[in-house]
Amino acid sequence: GAGVSQSPSNKVTEKGKDVELRCDPISGHTALYWYRQSLGQGLEFLIYFQGNSAPDKSGLPSDRFSAERTGGSVSTLTIQRTQQEDSAVYLCASSLDGRRAFFGQGTRLTVV
Amino acid sequence: GESVGLHLPTLSVQEGDNSIINCAYSNSASDYFIWYKQESGKGPQFIIDIRSNMDKRQGQRVTVLLNKTVKHLSLQIAATQPGDSAVYFCAENRGPNSGYSTLTFGKGTMLLVSP
Numbered sequence: 055g056a057g058v059s060q061s062p063s064n065k066v067t068e069k070g071k072d073v074e075l076r077c078d079p080i081s082g083h084t085a086l087y088w089y090r091q092s093l094g095q096g097l098e099f100l101i102y103f104q105g106n107s108a109p110d111k112s113g114l115p116s117d118r119f120s121a122e123r124t125g126g127s128v129s130t131l132t133i134q135r136t137q138q139e140d141s142a143v144y145l146c147a148s149s150l151d152g153r154r155a156f157f158g159q160g161t162r163l164t165v166v
Numbered sequence: 167g168e169s170v171g172l173h174l175p176t177l178s179v180q181e182g183d184n185s186i187i188n189c190a191y192s193n194s195a196s197d198y199f200i201w202y203k204q205e206s207g208k209g210p211q212f213i214i215d216i217r218s219n220m221d222k223r224q225g226q227r228v229t230v231l232l233n234k235t236v237k238h239l240s241l242q243i244a245a246t247q248p249g250d251s252a253v254y255f256c257a258e259n260r261g262p263n264s265g266y267s268t269l270t271f272g273k274g275t276m277l278l279v280s281p
Binding site: 107 | 198212215259267268271273274
């Protein structure tokens, strides 16, 4: 595809359930980022993958959050035992040069 | 109960005016400073960037100024149009020579352009 694709676009889950969010980056982009954005707020960094280097996980808010990037391409963000405060839009981006990042449309997660 | 509202600073301008959006950054080690635009319901979109060894860069209708002495970045939009209405974020990162880093975003400013 031409851009970054995220799925699902919307996800409603019950508190305590696990969710998986998927990101298909632009082909060939070595950098991949996950951010979280609450309504009317800024972008909260979660995790960053750069090539084959160890990911920067410093933004993950708790051990319920994890992410992986398989084969340097597709990435999955997993949230275990979801809580209501996890409700937000989760944005994925990829970049070739680390400056010009291309964002997906995001996954809106609602925990009820 | 408490309503969820916008907590972003807002700049309101008239169509045709020039707009200046400001950002203070904290990391002196950043190699690049970048501006992004986020329209409602969409992901942020790259506008322009500037390398840390520059103080000014111009694009189409936009100019970015960097003042490293006071750690200040600004985005100037000439002849602002209603389509410029969005939230603008500054971001910074380190480049390959410094060891790559993630993009760190500022808090954002909402620009409202009235016709």
